[in-house]
Amino acid sequence: MDLQKFGKKAGKKKDELTAFLQKLDEIVPEDMPGLVDKTDAGVWSEVDCMACANCCKTMTPTYTPDDIKRIATHLGMTAASFKNKWLEQDKDNGDWVNKQQPCQFLVDNKCSIYEVRPADCAEFPHHNKKPFDEYNDTFIQNVHRCPATFLLVSRLKKKVEKEYEW
Numbered sequence: 001m002d003l004q005k006f007g008k009k010a011g012k013k014k015d016e017l018t019a020f021l022q023k024l025d026e027i028v029p030e031d032m033p034g035l036v037d038k039t040d041a042g043v044w045s046e047v048d049c050m051a052c053a054n055c056c057k058t059m060t061p062t063y064t065p066d067d068i069k070r071i072a073t074h075l076g077m078t079a080a081s082f083k084n085k086w087l088e089q090d091k092d093n094g095d096w097v098n099k100q101q102p103c104q105f106l107v108d109n110k111c112s113i114y115e116v117r118p119a120d121c122a123e124f125p126h127h128n129k130k131p132f133d134e135y136n137d138t139f140i141q142n143v144h145r146c147p148a149t150f151l152l153v154s155r156l157k158k159k160v161e162k163e164y165e166w
């Protein structure tokens with residue numbers, strides 16, 4: 001996947017897609033869950049995370065206390081030494097996040113702690129969260145970073161604007 005090309009294309013469309021997601025907060029089509037599921041299935045038949053990993057390269061997961069314990073144990077470390085080595089607290093909300101980007105656990109474009117990765121990573125990019133529109137702020141943050149979210153939101157925009165009074 002050409003992430004540079006994707007970044008340029010998504011950067012140009014970001015404002016337009018953000019405006020759509022913000023409006024979707026107010027006007028939610030009745031059959032939105034079905035529409036999202038169907039559109040999302042099409043997206044994943046085209047996007048291959050193994051050839052991308054842009055989330056691991058450009059964002060950080062939030063680590064819960066359970067994540068920290070599980071991953072530290074997996075690595076043979078204490079939670080305190082794990083936090084000290086790899087994490088810092090977000091200045092705004094105190095969440096535990098990576099100190100560095102790309103993520104230290106990304107090796108050869110793959111997650112080296114896949115079986116014990118943070119829940120945030122396992123749930124990313126959150127397309128199947130219900131109701132979809134409650135996660136609009138998350139999608140707004142990710143639409144120019146995650147090719148799958150970009151495709152999903154672009155296609156939803158096209159369908160919703162064509163088929164509904166908008």
Ligand code: SF4
Binds near residue numbers: 061105112114117
């Ligand atoms: S823990 Fe694994 S899945 Fe999560 S950001 Fe790091 S490399 Fe990616």
Ligand code: SF4
Binds near residue numbers: 049050
């Ligand atoms: S979730 Fe999105 S950003 Fe992460 S690897 Fe898959 S397509 Fe790329």
